[in-house]
Amino acid sequence: MSRLKLYLAPGTCALAVHIALHEADAGHELALVNFAASQQRSPEYLAVNPKGRVPALVTEQGVLTETPALLLYVAQLFPAAQLAPLDDLFALARMQECNNYLASTVHINHAHRPRASRWADEPEAIAGMQRKVAQNMTENFRYLEQTYLQNGPWVLGERYSVADGYLYTVGDWLASDGVDIRDFPAVYAHRERVLQRPAVQRALATAQLPKAS
Incomplete structure (x- = not known):
């Protein structure tokens, strides 16, 4: 290969x-x-x-x-x-559901702070979008915590997958968005578990x- x-x-x-x-x-x-x-x-x-x-x-x-x-x-x-439940169609779709939410919703909400000029030119419009970022990211991570981290240590329960490295990566942006990751105990605990992995x-x-x- x-x-x-x-x-x-x-x-x-x-x-x-x-x-x-x-x-x-x-x-x-x-x-x-x-x-x-x-x-x-x-x-x-x-x-x-x-x-x-x-x-x-x-x-x-x-x-x-x-x-x-x-x-x-x-x-x-x-x-x-x-790294993915290739033998379980529902679990695989669940993993993709989480990954696509991170990409299409959470990442976009985060990007409105450092990349607001993608969506507007007027300073007041840019400032308004940036003020909304912390609220949106808080809502997103509350959803992630309640939806994916209630039934085990990983996004797919007892089974680690690529979704866990992705969630860790996006969660690491919270501080720059004015959100304390410790406000989401399950997300914070997940972050600490991911960090312990040698890979x-x-x-x-x-x-x-x-x-x-």
Whole structure:
């Protein structure tokens, strides 16, 4: 099997895919994209992903993008790692339900703070969207806690999956959005469990841009 190459920017949702690759013990190359230097808009990166966003995963069949798609791809490519309930259609759909909620609702609500200019040009409109972020993220994580973390230590109960690394990744944005993760005891406990996993520690240790000298 050819080596995979993951394009990742620190602090982004691409970390969830990086965690999945480490959980699967998948040989891969990591390419760090410096958003502060606008590398995501460089011709070199746009040739990889014309969207100018991360993650992007280079495979022997081509480039894949979008976090839920990449998480499922890794889980299917390395079934022995048991990162998705591939033998249970309902549980698999439940995992995808959570992953798509994180991508389509929670991530978008978070993005209204640092990326409000995507949706408006007027300063007053941007400020209004940014003021709403903490409330929206609070509602989102209250829903996540009540829906996915009441029946076991992981999103799928007793079974760890790629959804757990994804939930951890998005939950790590709460502080910057003015929300205290400790307001959600089950989410906070889940975060601490995820952090104890060796694969997660390896992913975190390698997902940092080198410091300027």
